[in-house]
Amino acid sequence: MSAPLLSMRDVHKTFPAHRDLLGRVTARVHAVDGASIDVSPGQTLGLVGESGSGKSTVGRLAMRLIDPDSGTISLDGDDVTELKGKELRDLRHKMQMVFQDPQSSLDPNWLVADIIAEPLRAQRRMTSGEREATVRRLLDQVGLAESSISRYAYEFSGGQRQRIAIARALALEPQLVVCDEPVSALDVSTQAQVLTLLEDLQDRLGLAYLFIAHDLAVVQHISDVIAVMYLGRVIEQGPASVVYRAPRHPYTEALVSAIPHPATASRRQRIVLQGEVPSPIDRPTGCHFHTRCAYAMDVCRSVAPALVTYGEVTVACHLHDSGPNLNGAEVGPYSP
């Protein structure tokens, strides 16, 4: 495997949750709790998990939009954890972001030309003619008509707006695009259009994606590698096909079993997890998942499982080293 483009090692991030009268922090949200991920050049890492799992925070940390409490983030072999000011701005052209809701991430009253050219103005010295030529090329790349250049963002549908957002992200020719729920707000047909566009751009431009989503079917489709997060920790990571076919973590197993799909509706056994994701302020001891896990053992309540590698998959679950029944075995099959 080639050296990773983006590498995050043991990254922690907490946010203040409550303060006392004097403004001292009395409780913290543990958003990311020692996560490590690698995104290879030209590949897609899918980051899945439920609301509150910390997946969006990982994306914002990768973009250096927020600073980690500890851990290292490197891009293309360079440690970028501590970069500030101009150096950080220079880093920005290597990575860009596409957000969930193009209604709110694009100013509806801006001309498409200005939206797409904005990063160029900030980063590159170009004549206005060069800028316009670049914008036209980008519009063509994302499948929008050249005439879009002089229209306003509000004139476009959700799917088209997401294309505009992608064009803007590509303006600086990044190596990595962090996509945070880029298709969640779209209809199934528009979603397929945008996913196909992202795949096509990856093939043509060699882009790497950190693709954050809660829709497991979408993530499975687009990802080479999948990382599953639960309460701030990556609990399973491996090739998409392996993780979906033979999930090793009981949480992954439940997530995969819960994907509704017409092809599997009649014969699938859904695992319905009880209760809800515990609070990231007051987390369970040991394995964070033990409060909802059907296989939980005593050790799970006291000791946090370490990430252990089996073949191409790493998993943090006691079942695989000290479990009586599922010792290293595949936990469950998934075949759509």
Next chain:
Amino acid sequence: MTSIGQSGAKPVPLLRVEDLAIEFITEHGWLNVVDGVSFEVGHRETVGLIGESGCGKSVTAMAIMGLIGAPSGRISRGRITLGDSQLIGLSERELSDIRGNRVAMVFQEPMTAIDPAFTIGQQMCEVLRRHLGLTKKQARAAAIALLDRVDIPDPHRRIDDYPHQLSGGMRQRVLIAMALSCEPDLLIADEPTTALDVTVQAQVLDLLSGLQEEFGMAVLLVTHDLGVVAETCDRVIVMYAGEVVEEARSGELFPRPNHPYTAAMLACLPGLRPDEPLNPIPGIVPPRHALPDGCLFGPRCEHALDICRASHPALVETGSDRTVRCLRFGDLELPGVG
């Protein structure tokens, strides 16, 4: 009720929508957003209403609830019959007796459907006292029992919570509890799990199907999620650009779609064959002021011929409980799933 006339006549359905047309005022004048929609929902049946945004499925659901009104919208044609009552043309007073008592609705975003300024107990008790005439004390006891029924832990305490103190999944359970409070015959659920995480979605779907069994309700599920429909619905109605284009039992629709639009939506679904590219439908649902000639799906249909552009197809019956609106029905082999 016994059927009279030809053999095989169906029993009287719970809900019958006939030739429904709904108009809204737009910058292009009054435009039909739903045009000639007819379908039925039987007692205890679960029916899915699917299609992309802008196909008219939510508007149809709102019309059944009596929520289309002046000044922006109006029902311009058709009949909506619930049991033996005709819903169109009722006064607001008569409608509000039917809403809640006989038809109830659960919305997509529970935070906007619950008032953030009142506790969930206050809101539930208001419904119970208004519709069932319970005393304050009886209403509170009934509300706690309902919260317990929808698996809200610790309902005695939770009843005094404000909506913001509950998670999204909890709020959707509260909304379901409120919808069930008067034991409606028909529950309309508009994207009830779309805003929820997949594991919470599984919980809510399980809850809904358990409640449906217990209360003997019919459910009209409005959603764009084909997976959820396949999993929960007996019958599916596919809408496109304000019309019904296909209707079938779910067990038949997904493996053997008859309309190219249904097949095209299935081909858009990721997760089926991860290694194969998706097959997106080109273009978008046409805006109402610029509908194409002939078949409304024609411009996006990979099977469209000249005849499809020349004449608008009628909805034809192709079997028991099966209809399709496609001129090429019979000569197309469309791929399905499952």
